Amino acid sequence: MTIVQVALGTRSYDVVIEAGLLTRAGERLAPLVGKRRVPIVADANVGAHLATLRSSLTAAGIESEAIIIPAGEKSKSWATLESLTDQLLAMGVERGDHVVALGGGVIGDLVGFATAILKRGCGFVQIPTTLLSQVDSSVGGKTGINTRAGKNLIGAFHQPKVVLIDPSVLDTLPLRELRAGYAEVVKYGLIDDADFFAWCEANGERLLAGDPAAREYAIAHSVAAKARIVGEDEFETLGRRALLNLGHTFGHALEAEAGFSDKLLHGEAVAAGCALAFGYSAAHGLCPIEDAVRVAAHWQAAGLPSGLAAAGIDAPAERLVEHMRHDKKASGGNIPFLLARGIGQTYLDKQVSLDDVREFLAIQPR
Missing domain, CATH: 3.40.50.1970 (Rossmann fold)
Structure with a gap:
């Protein structure tokens, strides 16, 4: 226990x-x-x-x-x-x-x-x-x-x-649901624990195959990570808890486009959203392109979407950005984005231009 x-x-x-x-x-x-x-x-x-x-x-x-x-x-x-x-x-x-x-x-x-x-x-x-x-x-x-x-x-x-x-x-649990949950497990490694992301790369297949030890370790580690962050910033006023939203600003836009339906599960949207966040970060010189490639490769290995095409989203960039404008974290007309300087180095950026996001999404494969 x-x-x-x-x-x-x-x-x-x-x-x-x-x-x-x-x-x-x-x-x-x-x-x-x-x-x-x-x-x-x-x-x-x-x-x-x-x-x-x-x-x-x-x-x-x-x-x-x-x-x-x-x-x-x-x-x-x-x-x-x-x-x-x-x-x-x-x-x-x-x-x-x-x-x-x-x-x-x-x-x-x-x-x-x-x-x-x-x-x-x-x-x-x-x-x-x-x-x-x-x-x-x-x-x-x-x-x-x-x-x-x-x-x-x-x-x-x-x-x-x-x-x-x-x-x-x-x-x-159906395998698709298990994979969707696994996206949230990996997220903790991407936020601030590069060693845990490496553990996921080495053990994710075992977890998804039902290995009890891998499964229980991942759950306990993830819960402890979230408990620590929530304890520091319960109401998301200090910026610390916002890190848990990695992939969610992009992901929620994809979910909205899918009509919040089983066409795209929440965890699937988070996986695609994390890949897009790392891709955007790499495209703007914020993190090494190798890290963005590594994240996308792990999603693909786990059977999760690593971008718009894999998530079944072919909407124009403007429509996806419009979904983002309704983000509940918007403040003063700005939408905070979780970006990355590398795996395990996520940070909150409140100055991201939606025009830049639109341009980035416009060139993503569909």
Whole structure:
């Protein structure tokens, strides 16, 4: 078992990582929830995991009630949020209660936001079931839904009370979803840990093939990296936490162009976005071209997109830039970009010209 603490003063919480943890979730949650009836919000793809969780809760003397949400990014919507909060209110959820989010990043983001606004804030527990949500979205308290204008533009910072990660649930995850989550693993190496990126180059194939040791090491290392950054800059006001957005400004534009659909998964967009960020950096003399080539090569080796063509995006540059204008991190009309001086040397640049970005995207292969 590995326990990583997200140190946020009175809002601190543990991230518990252990194979088989789902079968023991009840004993872990009993001190937190007491004997209250616990709502579980799960997506339609995690039926077997839901049954395991409910059995574990029952064994610990905790009753539960499930709410099933359609799988997919389109569930991060006003309509689903309204339906979910109505159901939770009908269950009699009180401010001191806890709601369990069981599923991928969509469920975690949706439930986190619902509990942030329900009765002005109640507790929630993250039990992520995808690699992407285990290493990224379940930790740090960013919650929200999508709108026509863009991704995650409506939301709140709302930290969970605990995060329970069972790497063995990844055994049932489709390879495409596993690869998408792996993009967020590699991202931590690209940000500020060149040695970890080298570890990914050497061990990524083992991780994707299901090697338990490689998988658990990558999850624990990624969670520890994110916990450290979140602890330093919880609300993304100091610039440190913004580093976690590497690849996301480009990536979110690609997701918007794909209609936030399964045509392009979030992790796939992040991989392509990281490749574009390194490509842009190299094109402007900020980082060695060899590093940009190395990043693209690793995405290709992992079966992930390394640019617009591989991501299935053929939109004109102007349209992609227009998507970026709605970025929630925009300030004073400027959009901050995460660029790189090299692998493990990401930095925030608030002075990037969108005209330069447009020119760069215009010459990318489609």
